[in-house]
Amino acid sequence: MLYGPLDKLRKGLPLRCEIDSDAPAGTGETVLGPVTGGILLSPAGKTLVAQGYLDVELEMQCVRCGRLHPVNLHIVVERECSLEQIDDPSAYLEEEDLGPMPIANGDDIDLSELVRQLIIINVPPRPLCRPDCRGLCAQCGADLNEGSCGCEAEATDPRLSALRAFLREP
Ligand SMILES: [Zn+2]
Ligand SMILES: [Zn+2]
Structure with missing residues (x-):
């Protein structure tokens, strides 16, 4: 230059x-x-x-x-x-x-x-492919921009895990 x-x-x-x-x-x-x-x-x-x-x-x-x-x-x-x-x-x-x-x-x-x-x-320190990028599923690694993978709710909703614990009771 x-x-x-x-x-x-x-x-x-x-x-x-x-x-x-x-x-x-x-x-x-x-x-x-x-x-x-x-x-x-x-x-x-x-x-x-x-x-x-x-x-x-x-x-x-x-x-x-x-x-x-x-x-x-x-x-x-x-x-x-x-x-x-x-x-x-x-x-x-x-x-x-x-x-x-x-x-x-x-x-x-x-x-x-x-x-x-x-x-x-x-250079932007945290570049995003789009502002609302949903990222990857922490469990299965699926790209959440392409749809839900199914394991998301299971991991994060405490009500569901309480229900599962209840159902597992003998
Ligand atoms: Zn992205
Ligand atoms: Zn997943």
């Missing part, structure tokens, strides 16, 4: 980057299709501000039923950046108080690390 030489930014001029490229490696998720969007880089004193948005589609596993399903991420970008070299990118993810994100790769603007981290930060 290279966006030309740093000269313009070094001179304090803003630069608009149209994003339409493959996701940077190492997001940890299966990315379906390209990352699109637009980011405006505006120099602000010694740092610069990246503002804009990104859209990307991920394939994620539902936390209730395990189904793989597409998740559309719309990411609003508002991040302080610097013209420092990207040296050890992982260092910028570990701290709560994130410092300016470096975007220099040699003499070029490189937004791949910025985009990679924005995707990681915005």
